[in-house]
Amino acid sequence: xxxxxxxxxxSDERAGRHKEPFWKRYIFSQDHKVIGIQxxxxxxxxxxxxxxxxxxxxxxxxxxxxxxxxxGGLLGADNAPGGIMLPEFYNQLGAMHGTxxxxxxxxxxxxxxxxxxxxxxxxxxxxxxxPKLNMASYWVYFLGGVTMFASFFVPxxxxxxxxxxxxxxxxxxxxGQTWWLVGMVFLxxxxxxxxxxxxxxxxxxxxxxxxxxxxxxxxxSQLVTAFLLLLAFPPLEAAGVFQLMDRVFxxxxxxxxxxxxxxxxxxxxxxxxxxxxxxLFWFLAHxxxxxxxxxxxxxxxxxxxxxxxxxxxxxxSMVYAAVFLGFMSFIVWAHHMFLTGMGTTxxxxxxxxxxxxxxxxxxxxxxxxMSLWGxxxxxxxxxxxxxxFLPMFGIGGLTGLPLxxxxxxxxxxxxxxxxxxxxxVVAPGxxxxxxxxxxxxxxxxxxxxxxxxxxxxxxxxxxxFINMIFMPMFLQGLAGVSRRLWDGGxxxxxxxxxxxxxEFMSWGAWLLLVAQLPFIFNLFWSIKKGxxxxxxxxxxxxxxxxxxxxxxxxxxxxAEVPVVYRPAYEYSVPDHPGDYLAxxxxxxxxxxxxxxxxxxxxxxxx
Amino acid sequence: xxxxxxxxxRPDTGLYNAKLGVWxxxxxxxxxxxxxxxxxxxxxxxxxxxxxxxxxxxxALHLGEGAHRWPGELNVPLAFLNxxxxxxxxxxxxMSWASLRLKQFGKYRLWMGLTILCALGFMCIKAVExxxxxxxxxxxATSNFLGIYFALTGxxxxxxxxxxxxxxxxxxxxxxxxxTEPERFTNRVEVAGLYWHFVDLxxxxxxxxxxxx
Amino acid sequence: xxxHTVEEIRSEMRRYWVVxxxxxxxxxxxxxxxxxxxSQGVAIAIALVIACLKGGLVAAVxxxxxSEKQAxxxxxxxxxxxxxxxxxxxxxxxxxxxxLG
Numbered sequence: 001x002x003x004x005x006x007x008x009x010x011s012d013e014r015a016g017r018h019k020e021p022f023w024k025r026y027i028f029s030q031d032h033k034v035i036g037i038q039x040x041x042x043x044x045x046x047x048x049x050x051x052x053x054x055x056x057x058x059x060x061x062x063x064x065x066x067x068x069x070x071x072g073g074l075l076g077a078d079n080a081p082g083g084i085m086l087p088e089f090y091n092q093l094g095a096m097h098g099t100x101x102x103x104x105x106x107x108x109x110x111x112x113x114x115x116x117x118x119x120x121x122x123x124x125x126x127x128x129x130x131p132k133l134n135m136a137s138y139w140v141y142f143l144g145g146v147t148m149f150a151s152f153f154v155p156x157x158x159x160x161x162x163x164x165x166x167x168x169x170x171x172x173x174x175x176g177q178t179w180w181l182v183g184m185v186f187l188x189x190x191x192x193x194x195x196x197x198x199x200x201x202x203x204x205x206x207x208x209x210x211x212x213x214x215x216x217x218x219x220x221s222q223l224v225t226a227f228l229l230l231l232a233f234p235p236l237e238a239a240g241v242f243q244l245m246d247r248v249f250x251x252x253x254x255x256x257x258x259x260x261x262x263x264x265x266x267x268x269x270x271x272x273x274x275x276x277x278x279x280l281f282w283f284l285a286h287x288x289x290x291x292x293x294x295x296x297x298x299x300x301x302x303x304x305x306x307x308x309x310x311x312x313x314x315x316x317s318m319v320y321a322a323v324f325l326g327f328m329s330f331i332v333w334a335h336h337m338f339l340t341g342m343g344t345t346x347x348x349x350x351x352x353x354x355x356x357x358x359x360x361x362x363x364x365x366x367x368x369x370m371s372l373w374g375x376x377x378x379x380x381x382x383x384x385x386x387x388x389f390l391p392m393f394g395i396g397g398l399t400g401l402p403l404x405x406x407x408x409x410x411x412x413x414x415x416x417x418x419x420x421x422x423x424x425v426v427a428p429g430x431x432x433x434x435x436x437x438x439x440x441x442x443x444x445x446x447x448x449x450x451x452x453x454x455x456x457x458x459x460x461x462x463x464x465f466i467n468m469i470f471m472p473m474f475l476q477g478l479a480g481v482s483r484r485l486w487d488g489g490x491x492x493x494x495x496x497x498x499x500x501x502x503e504f505m506s507w508g509a510w511l512l513l514v515a516q517l518p519f520i521f522n523l524f525w526s527i528k529k530g531x532x533x534x535x536x537x538x539x540x541x542x543x544x545x546x547x548x549x550x551x552x553x554x555x556x557x558x559a560e561v562p563v564v565y566r567p568a569y570e571y572s573v574p575d576h577p578g579d580y581l582a583x584x585x586x587x588x589x590x591x592x593x594x595x596x597x598x599x600x601x602x603x604x605x606x
Numbered sequence: 607x608x609x610x611x612x613x614x615x616r617p618d619t620g621l622y623n624a625k626l627g628v629w630x631x632x633x634x635x636x637x638x639x640x641x642x643x644x645x646x647x648x649x650x651x652x653x654x655x656x657x658x659x660x661x662x663x664x665x666a667l668h669l670g671e672g673a674h675r676w677p678g679e680l681n682v683p684l685a686f687l688n689x690x691x692x693x694x695x696x697x698x699x700x701m702s703w704a705s706l707r708l709k710q711f712g713k714y715r716l717w718m719g720l721t722i723l724c725a726l727g728f729m730c731i732k733a734v735e736x737x738x739x740x741x742x743x744x745x746x747a748t749s750n751f752l753g754i755y756f757a758l759t760g761x762x763x764x765x766x767x768x769x770x771x772x773x774x775x776x777x778x779x780x781x782x783x784x785x786t787e788p789e790r791f792t793n794r795v796e797v798a799g800l801y802w803h804f805v806d807l808x809x810x811x812x813x814x815x816x817x818x819x
Numbered sequence: 820x821x822x823h824t825v826e827e828i829r830s831e832m833r834r835y836w837v838v839x840x841x842x843x844x845x846x847x848x849x850x851x852x853x854x855x856x857x858s859q860g861v862a863i864a865i866a867l868v869i870a871c872l873k874g875g876l877v878a879a880v881x882x883x884x885x886s887e888k889q890a891x892x893x894x895x896x897x898x899x900x901x902x903x904x905x906x907x908x909x910x911x912x913x914x915x916x917x918x919l920g
Contacts, residue, residue, distance in 0.1 A: 126609055129623045130623070130624075196630045197627075199626075203619060204610070204616050204626065205609070227897075230634050231898065234635070234637035235644075238638055238641035239641070239645075245756075245757055249745070250747035251756075252747075253645070253750065253754075269747060270750075271653035272649065273649060273652050276645055276648050276909060279909040280645070283641070330901050330904055334908065337912070340912075343914040345911075345914035346914050620890070621888055621890060626891075630894065633895065633897075636898050636899075640902040640905045641905060644905050644908075648910060682853075690843060690846065700881050701832060704828050708829075799882075803878075810842075810877065811870050815867075818862075819862060
């Protein structure tokens with residue numbers, strides 16, 4: 001089909017789609033941009049919800065056994081009689097905070113929202129490869145979210161066995177756990193549909209001339225992420241089915257023989273293996289860590305290249321590192337299980353692979369740091385968040401090393417040190433990158449910029465307060481304060497030295513909420529009142545800015561099918577008058593090697 | 607704007623979208639059933655009593671004195687029959703695809719119809735089997751071996767039902783596409799076939815590992 | 820394999836029936852062998868070899884993997900690698916372990 005034909009066809013179709021009823025255009029939409037926004041909005045709501053669960057927990061940790069002010073009475077007598085939080089409720093909050101943040105907030109935001117909205121635009125595609133599957137993926141995710149949310153209102157409340165749902169505890173837990181399992185089945189299905197769609201889209205719908213090594217790093221990160229979701233989630237699905245059968249049909253896949261609960265032997269056939277759950281769970285959940293971090297690295301790479309006005313330093317090594325990272329993430333899972341009595345032989349194997357997997361992360365982080373070298377940096381709001389990401393992710397990553405070695409992990413594993421470690425990776429790490437992405441792509445979505453002053457008012461306090469929460473966790477953890485405890489470890493004498501931090505940390509958390517207010521206001525205000533901008537306000541090189549109008553056409557993406565002539569980040573090209581060369585800019589520059597013919601689509605990847 | 611490569615193959619991969627898509631989906635399915643088999647192996651090797659029929663069950667079934675071993679009470683003849691049914695259905699669905707490529711729509715309908723009948727037959731035999739188990743008081747909770755048996759065959763049966771839905775659609779309402787976009791329709795049948803063969807393939811491994819060993 | 824001429828397709832159709840028959844025979848053999856009085860290990864080995872043979876036939880001919888594209892082979896290679904990891908990993912947890920698992 002020639003460009004012209006496609007063009008005509010496209011405008012026909014767009015005209016046709018304009019007559020679609022509202023619910024088909026905006027609710028059960030098959031357009032990747034609408035679905036991306038749906039994902040983004042839902043995920044941000046869950047982000048706020050998951051955050052507020054943590055705020056309640058922080059009250060209990062700061063002032064154990066004291067009634068929660070103002071909203072304490074609203075929590076219900078089953079959860080907090082007289083406003084005083086019950087341990088059972090604390091456990092629900094802990095389990096659901098983790099579940100919601102990981103499966104309902106960050107992954108849907110990173111993959112569902114940014115992936116859906118940006119990837120097809122960045123590769124010059126008309127839409128995702130399977131628009132109907134894409135719609136189904138969102139609505140199945142939505143169902144999963146509703147199931148999880150509803151579980152708070154069933155007898156006994158929501159799941160309360162931690163976000164990892166370890167048996168046998170989870171097997172004897174209240175009904176909420178069953179809801180959790182059903183919710184997870186929905187979420188797994190949704191991410192399966194999404195990942196198939198992303199991989200096919202990225203391999204098949206790239207514009208002419210957009211070879212694999214010309215892809216923006218963000219697309220690469222999404223591609224590796226999709227493979228992780230595709231191949232790592234099914235074992236958790238199997239485990240979920242087993243646990244569901246254990247709970248509903250009374251099987252004992254995860255129930256050992258002769259388990260004593262409340263002084264009585266549990267009546268099951270027995271012979272099951274609690275460790276089996278942990279293996280299957282972490283087979284997913286370790287790659288899941290990289291599902292959380294890779295898209296974040298992708299966003300940060302885009303923002304840094306754009307605001308340093310330089311090509312990414314070591315683009316190729318970043319790509320190879322990301323692929324290697326994805327591959328290795330499948331063979332490190334048992335480093336979460338050093339304390340289970342698993343054999344030392346296998347511990348040695350997994351701690352070796354864990355040390356190896358730190359290398360590609362360091363390669364990517366170093367490449368991003370080196371990209372800053374000698375640049376005259378534009379300190380825009382997205383760039384501030386991206387810059388903050390680097391040291392935060394660095395702290396999160398480096399504090400992970402002692403946890404990857406079984407000798408030191410034994411001492412640190414059940415303490416706040418672990419909480420501090422993975423929150424540095426995910427909260428000031430990934431979530432900051434998500435904010436960078438929101439500020440960066442907002443003009444693409446709405447045609448308006450978010451307010452810069454409010455953006456800075458959001459960034460600086462957030463940066464301070466988030467460190468106020470998590471930095472003391474390392475101190476507490478090293479002092480031996482156990483995690484998961486309702487009273488924060490009050491009854492342990494060795495923990496006493498670290499407990500005085502709790503109040504300070506909780507204030508950090510509550511102030512962090514206040515620091516989000518400018519963002520929430522900015523987000524809605526800027527939709528109508530933000531400064532209008534043209535289609536490429538950041539003078540960026542990648543296709544989503546260069547070829548599509550801003551905001552992109554409702555249904556359909558490009559007024560003209562783009563053709564790509566060069567790598568993704570041609571900023572400050574020598575001997576070229578402007579300071580950037582868009583990927584679809586056919587200008588030939590004297591210092592460049594002759595432009596490859598755009599027809600040469602190439603490259604395979606395993 | 608039309609999505610490219612829904613019908614024609616992309617030159618560098620040599621595939622159309624749905625074919626790459628279904629193989630990705632099947633890769634994911636391999637991991638799902640891989641996890642199920644891995645669990646089976648782990649549980650079976652981890653518990654010395656895994657393959658022993660619990661004493662109370664043996665008594666209730668009047669098996670007589672001495673130790674009795676799973677899969678003793680599973681119905682091998684029915685499972686053998688079911689294996690043949692699935693193998694035959696794999697042949698019929700690939701014949702239906704070949705018929706479409708020969709532009710013989712009538713024959714396509716015939717072979718696809720046979721495939722669906724086989725799948726339904728498989729489910730009926732399965733139902734008879736399950737029913738016999740339940741009426742003898744053999745439930746998933748009875749022992750972990752039975753739990754695994756029900757979990758694995760149950761999930762496989764869900765895949766068969768999924769196949770019936772997809773194939774039924776392609777046999778009935780979905781077949782209208784043959785008139786408008788014959789090539790795309792042939793592709794759809796190929797993709798449905800790939801899925802169906804995978805369901806067959808899983809059963810080929812389930813049958814000996816549950817019923818015979 | 821995925822030829823386009825009528826002749827090629829007809830010969831493919833004949834091949835499907837041959838493979839179908841082979842699968843039938845192999846199934847009969849599996850069941851017959853299970854009545855032999857051999858040790859558990861040998862029985863498992865025989866049954867798995869036959870199952871792999873059958874699975875291989877289905878994948879190669881019915882799913883026409885025998886003449887598929889490189890992209891699919893790469894994908895399946897990756898999947899098989901992780902499949903092996905998934906089969907060995909949990910079992911490996913028992914190596915040198917004193918705890919039950």
